[in-house]
Amino acid sequence: MAKEKIIPIGPFHPLLEEPEYFKFFVEGEKVVDADVRIGYNHRGIEKLAESKTFEQDVFLVERICGICSTSHPFAFVQAAEDISGTQVPERAQYIRTIIGELERIHSHLLWVGLAGHFIGYNTVFMWAWKYREPVLDIFEVISGNRNHYGMFKVGGVRRDIKEQDIPGLLKAIDEVEKFCSMLTKAVMDDPVIQARTKGIGILKKQDAIDLCVVGPVARASGIEIDIRKDHPYAAYDKVNFDKIVMQDGDVFSKAAIRLLETIESVKIIRQCLKKMPQGPIDADARDIGIGEGIGQHEAPRGEVIHYVRSNGSNYPERHKIRAPSFMNVPSFKRTVIGQSISDAALITAAVDPCYCCTERMAVVDRDTNKVLFTGDDLVRLCQEKTEKIKGNMI
Amino acid sequence: MSLTEQIKNKFGDKIEMLQRSKKRIYITVAKENAKEVVRYLFSDMGARFSIATGIDNRTAIEILYHMAFDKNGAVVSVRTLVPKPELKMPTFTDIIPAAEWIEREIHEMLGVEFVGHPGLERLLLPDDWEEGVYPYRKKTFESEKENPER
Numbered sequence: 001m002a003k004e005k006i007i008p009i010g011p012f013h014p015l016l017e018e019p020e021y022f023k024f025f026v027e028g029e030k031v032v033d034a035d036v037r038i039g040y041n042h043r044g045i046e047k048l049a050e051s052k053t054f055e056q057d058v059f060l061v062e063r064i065c066g067i068c069s070t071s072h073p074f075a076f077v078q079a080a081e082d083i084s085g086t087q088v089p090e091r092a093q094y095i096r097t098i099i100g101e102l103e104r105i106h107s108h109l110l111w112v113g114l115a116g117h118f119i120g121y122n123t124v125f126m127w128a129w130k131y132r133e134p135v136l137d138i139f140e141v142i143s144g145n146r147n148h149y150g151m152f153k154v155g156g157v158r159r160d161i162k163e164q165d166i167p168g169l170l171k172a173i174d175e176v177e178k179f180c181s182m183l184t185k186a187v188m189d190d191p192v193i194q195a196r197t198k199g200i201g202i203l204k205k206q207d208a209i210d211l212c213v214v215g216p217v218a219r220a221s222g223i224e225i226d227i228r229k230d231h232p233y234a235a236y237d238k239v240n241f242d243k244i245v246m247q248d249g250d251v252f253s254k255a256a257i258r259l260l261e262t263i264e265s266v267k268i269i270r271q272c273l274k275k276m277p278q279g280p281i282d283a284d285a286r287d288i289g290i291g292e293g294i295g296q297h298e299a300p301r302g303e304v305i306h307y308v309r310s311n312g313s314n315y316p317e318r319h320k321i322r323a324p325s326f327m328n329v330p331s332f333k334r335t336v337i338g339q340s341i342s343d344a345a346l347i348t349a350a351v352d353p354c355y356c357c358t359e360r361m362a363v364v365d366r367d368t369n370k371v372l373f374t375g376d377d378l379v380r381l382c383q384e385k386t387e388k389i390k391g392n393m394i
Numbered sequence: 395m396s397l398t399e400q401i402k403n404k405f406g407d408k409i410e411m412l413q414r415s416k417k418r419i420y421i422t423v424a425k426e427n428a429k430e431v432v433r434y435l436f437s438d439m440g441a442r443f444s445i446a447t448g449i450d451n452r453t454a455i456e457i458l459y460h461m462a463f464d465k466n467g468a469v470v471s472v473r474t475l476v477p478k479p480e481l482k483m484p485t486f487t488d489i490i491p492a493a494e495w496i497e498r499e500i501h502e503m504l505g506v507e508f509v510g511h512p513g514l515e516r517l518l519l520p521d522d523w524e525e526g527v528y529p530y531r532k533k534t535f536e537s538e539k540e541n542p543e544r
Contacts, residue, residue: 044529
């Protein structure tokens with residue numbers, strides 16, 4: 001029997017969303033066990049939030065993540081409004097929905113691009129990122145920023161969408177839809193991508209229930225949860241869209257769900273821009289009051305939940321933050337064991353935590369500590385497998 | 395039968411229920427019965443374990459288990475108090491595997507020992523973090539220092 005080797009992945013790489021350290025134990029090419037270590041970038045934001053006012057905390061939580069930067073403020077303002085019972089004006093609800101959905105499109109496109117790179121399809125990477133640009137341009141028109149929009153506040157939003165901008169935005173959204181439909185079709189119909197991702201890294205439905213995974217990871221395993229539909233908030237109960245659910249739980253399903261969701265997001269944004277009523281955008285909530293509240297938001301990666309307790313002062317007494325990856329990352333242990341190392345990078349990637357760290361991978365001999373493969377080699381292995389599949393098809 | 399009625403019928407006097415709104419339900423339960431309540435919500439009623447929050451309220455560590463009922467659009471938070479100084483709580487990982495990480499987090503941040511947890515190691519804090527220093531505990535004032543049960 002081949003000797004067991006350890007493959008450490010991470011913890012740091014400039015491309016990472018967050019540093020994580022994966023350790024794969026392999027026998028030959030087969031992964032036999034896996035472990036993960038997080039916390040390299042723990043900034044104590046929950047504690048820090050207790051020393052800032054509710055107003056400042058909106059900006060603080062926006063800095064938790066650079067890609068889904070609006071998800072945390074979205075959940076936090078709802079938690080604060082849950083305590084104070086503030087009624088948010090309808091126009092603000094629609095603007096919040098638009099921001100949330102634009103973010104979903106750009107986050108999913110970013111993921112599709114990187115996943116494309118990993119299987120050796122750099123065309124997918126280039127195209128997905130090219131089509132992500134117009135989405136960021138829309139953000140710039142609305143908020144003045146391409147990322148970190150600073151749009152949210154307790155009781156409403158900070159900036160209005162100007163009436164004269166709406167025709168231009170609708171046109172831009174049409175363009176985005178065209179790109180997304182084209183990309184979705186191109187990726188889902190590609191025989192090589194299908195052969196490379198179908199049946200790989202399967203998360204069984206029961207495992208998904210036990211591990212309480214959220215977002216696209218849960219929906220790919222046949223669990224019908226989507227906070228936007230199940231716990232309606234903002235303007236999500238006033239627009240029509242479909243919950244995308246698939247049954248297989250493999251990498252292909254996870255990719256397909258994200259691609260199809262971008263098109264649903266376009267639908268939501270279009271309806272919001274058309275339906276948005278005139279009126280105030282801010283309830284001018286000054287006093288939060290005493291109590292506790294929960295805010296939820298369906299971020300691109302799944303449910304974000306914030307629990308806030310207020311003692312009546314300007315500062316929260318306790319602020320608990322749960323990001324979706326906290327529930328999704330542990331699921332990789334059930335998906336990666338028994339698979340080959342050439343798929344390990346892709347399977348951890350499918351959860352959408354921060355698989356860019358795989359470039360930092362190295363296969364190390366447990367006894368001698370000698371590096372057998374580096375991260376680049378493992379990406380190469382992953383890409384070579386795609387080439388092989390491609391070769392067999394021709 | 396509504397969600398709240400079903401829970402009330404099952405546990406009766408063992409729990410104290412507070413319904414803040416249609417979407418937000420809070421249940422307070424003694425430490426000994428917390429596991430049974432959470433197990434019932436998770437396994438029998440099909441709730442999703444969203445997360446647990448640990449709060450230092452000076453005399454005890456308060457733990458809230460947030461259970462999401464996605465079909466009803468409600469979040470039921472089960473509140474229990476783990477009194478100081480003996481901070482021991484049975485682990486929930488045997489009924490909810492998803493609780494593994496959050497119990498490790500509450501353990502290192504607030505110092506609650508989850509009895510029966512398969513690997514109560516540090517999750518977020520560095521390995522060289524000082525033993526017995528719990529970052530999410532509240533600051534102790536001079537007057538409270540005289541009382542060892544902080």
